[in-house]
Amino acid sequence: xxxxxxxxxxxxxxxxxxxxxxxxxxxxxxxxxxxxxxxxxxxxxxxxxxxxxxxxxxxxxxxxxxxxxxxxxxxxxxxxxxxxxxxxxxxxxxxxxxxxxxxxxxxxxxxxxxxxxxxxxxxxxxxxxxxxxxxxxxxxxxx
Numbered sequence: 845x846x847x848x849x850x851x852x853x854x855x856x857x858x859x860x861x862x863x864x865x866x867x868x869x870x871x872x873x874x875x876x877x878x879x880x881x882x883x884x885x886x887x888x889x890x891x892x893x894x895x896x897x898x899x900x901x902x903x904x905x906x907x908x909x910x911x912x913x914x915x916x917x918x919x920x921x922x923x924x925x926x927x928x929x930x931x932x933x934x935x936x937x938x939x940x941x942x943x944x945x946x947x948x949x950x951x952x953x954x955x956x957x958x959x960x961x962x963x964x965x966x967x968x969x970x971x972x973x974x975x976x977x978x979x980x981x982x983x984x985x986x987x
Contacts, residue, residue, distance in 0.1 A: 867918075870896075871926045878933065883937045893975045896927060900919045901919050916986045917983075927978065
């Protein structure tokens with residue numbers, strides 16, 4: 845008898861499609877929640893980066909992606925994509941509130957150049973610490 849553990853099977857085409865759908869759902873859904881929390885709290889709600897990391901790890905496991913470095917890397921990529929989408933949505937919501945627009949209307953009307961300008965003036969060291977923590981937690985929890 846061979847007592848060596850076998851390597852996890854590679855994902856099929858159907859598995860990768862499910863992973864892509866889950867990734868889009870994670871990114872879009874959690875970014876909207878993050879923007880809502882930030883708009884209601886009046887802060888950037890950067891602590892949501894940790895929530896994004898844990899959510900991506902959980903949904904990668906539920907999608908059936910085999911454990912290992914690849915799943916950990918995917919968790920980091922999904923978390924980073926969620927952070928980037930959330931930054932855009934939070935910036936749009938905050939800019940829109942200043943000029944009297946609803947967040948979704950502002951999202952379609954702001955220019956891409958406005959987001960880095962807003963982030964440069966609003967993001968501090970504590971926000972960066974939360975984002976870095978989220979990325980680290982994504983790596984370790986998705987493995």
